[in-house]
Amino acid sequence: MASCADLDLLNVRLPLENESLLYRISVRDGKWARVQAQEATAVQPDFVSLERGALRKEIYDGSAAGQLDLEGKMLLPGFVDSHMHLDKSFSLTAVDNVSGTLEEAIRNYAAASPDFTKFEIKSRIMRSSLQALSFGTTHIRTHLDFNIRASREVALRTVEAALEAKQQLAPYMTLQLFPMVPFGLDDSGYEIVEEALQMGVDGIGGAPHLSPTPKEDIDRIFALAEKYDLPIDLHSDETDNPLMRTVEHTALRTKEYGYRGRVTVDHLCALASMTDQDAHQVIRRMADAGLKAVSLPAVNLYLQGRLDGYPVRRGVTRLREIWEAGIPIAVASDNIHDPFHPFGRGDLLQIALIGSYAAHMGRPADLRTLLRMITDVPASVLGLEGYGVKAGCDANFVIADAETPEELFTLLPERRWVYSRGKWLREPAAKAQWRDSSLAGWWEEASEAVSFRKRESVTE
Ligand SMILES: [Zn+2]
Known part of the structure; x- marks a missing residue:
């Protein structure tokens, strides 16, 4: 990897710090070296405008420190997407969902997954990761399909593809991998789960509310989590x-x-269908157990309420009430262009906006809370250390062409500059323009392999 591109940045807005101030900040060796409030808008003749082609070759390759004037633009720590399904993304051309329900999506995907090659699964992970990175996401937790019922090979193929993608992307971004333990496994099934846990994954996932015996499934998951720490x-x-309250058993075991x-x-989502009284009891138990939470507003608006006549329930959980109960709750992408959700582009600003609609959170204070729900809150969900714009922390960040959260949420600016792991990775351009030749090559290959055209077969 090329040496780090050191930076001095002037006239920076840090909406997670103090909005009324401008900051002067610097990056040395990929870390924040100085974060200092300025008196007022500063003029420094040595500094070049970020806007006017400031990411020149010598700044990009690190041979000169970049002295860049942000002219009041907003800088945020790299977004953290705490819940994605990268391995399933862009599979809608291969797996449809006529009813639009979660149940049909699960059924159809399970039937189709034995045919997916490792190369195809890896290409999906690469494409959706890079797309998220281009919008400013530098850390992702992704759940992995783990279809043991098809075969051991099918289940482990997805883990292998994800581990390869994780390693390849490590110089640019972080992926956390959580295989989803299916329900109703016998001991031989759990042996395969343990095999996966020893391959280098980052945690254990699952969906116990789908099981006829959710408590037993949750108990097995906790025993495995403890065994492998x-x-x-x-x-x-x-x-x-x-009436679905498996989260109470999860809280108990926690x-x-x-x-x-x-x-x-x-x-x-069940919290959105309960009476206030019932929901508040569940939320209290969640808070008492120290659970963290993630809402997936786009996907649940799409999937829930499918069997209702009017009035139709919208399914998105009680975002504001969970937050006000002191539970760290993030908003995240979930699925992208697959049978669970036909849209999505891996842009957490879009997800935060959808969360704002779904939870009626549009007041000035709400917008600032939503910004935290895609930055420091999911960073705590992922257990990241050294996150944030503070001296000594990792300088992974995105600059957006906006000066206030109101402008950010109203315009969802396409123009973003992404810097991660000591390098500029992305500058605003009409089409994907990667400054790194590896990223450009991977993007081209993955976009060719998984696209919006009808799928024929995907082989290397
Ligand atoms: Zn999910």
């Missing part, structure tokens, strides 16, 4: 059924295992 991240109560802060629960 791994965190847990469960799809929880992703249903319109107000306390018993001393797993406070290491368990994340996702979706929580």
